[in-house]
Amino acid sequence: xxxxxxxxxxxxxxxxxxxxxxxxxxxxxxxxxxxxxxxxxxxxxxxxxxxxxxxxxxxxxxxxxxxxxxxxxxxxxxxxxxxxxxxxxxxxxxxxxxxxxxxxxxxxxxxxxxxxxxxxxxxxxxxxxxxxxxxxxxxxxxxxxxxxxxxxxxxxxxxxxxxxxxxxxxxxxxxxxxxxxxxxxxxxx
Numbered sequence: 705x706x707x708x709x710x711x712x713x714x715x716x717x718x719x720x721x722x723x724x725x726x727x728x729x730x731x732x733x734x735x736x737x738x739x740x741x742x743x744x745x746x747x748x749x750x751x752x753x754x755x756x757x758x759x760x761x762x763x764x765x766x767x768x769x770x771x772x773x774x775x776x777x778x779x780x781x782x783x784x785x786x787x788x789x790x791x792x793x794x795x796x797x798x799x800x801x802x803x804x805x806x807x808x809x810x811x812x813x814x815x816x817x818x819x820x821x822x823x824x825x826x827x828x829x830x831x832x833x834x835x836x837x838x839x840x841x842x843x844x845x846x847x848x849x850x851x852x853x854x855x856x857x858x859x860x861x862x863x864x865x866x867x868x869x870x871x872x873x874x875x876x877x878x879x880x881x882x883x884x885x886x887x888x889x890x891x892x893x
Contacts, residue, residue, distance in 0.1 A: 714735060715734070768786050
């Protein structure tokens with residue numbers, strides 16, 4: 705296993721490549737292209753990705769421990785295939801479309817100023833998660849644990865209260881329509 709510690713990687717093109725036997729600790733990746741890369745079984749610990757492209761990146765059994773994505777394009781990534789041990793991610797100013805987190809434990813995860821379209825959060829534990837200024841258009845919440853999650857500034861979500869746990873979850877009054885969509889009601893101001 706090759707350990708990379710405390711390094712910064714700038715404008716590296718990893719597109720369509722496979723990394724094997726690597727671990728990255730306290731590393732920063734800036735403006736890198738990981739399109740269709742295969743990072744199976746690679747560990748990232750306390751790493752930061754800034755302005756990177758993760759379109760269709762394969763993360764099977766990858767370890768993501770305290771990983772922060774900033775201003776990244778993260779499209780079609782299956783995070784549910786990542787190693788569950790200490791899985792912890794954060795997204796800021798990202799485009800996070802068509803990803804899946806199915807069955808992950810993501811307590812207290814923070815999503816900020818991100819577009820999160822058609823993402824699968826089915827059976828995910830998002831207790832105390834925060835969706836700050838996020839667009840959740842057509843994202844799926846089914847049998848998810850959303851206790852104390854904060855959706856107060858999120859938009860375009862559709863969450864069925866009968867199919868998800870929502871104890872003490874926070875919503876703005878204008879966002880309540882996202883909890884009523886299944887009833888096909890007309891709500892006027």
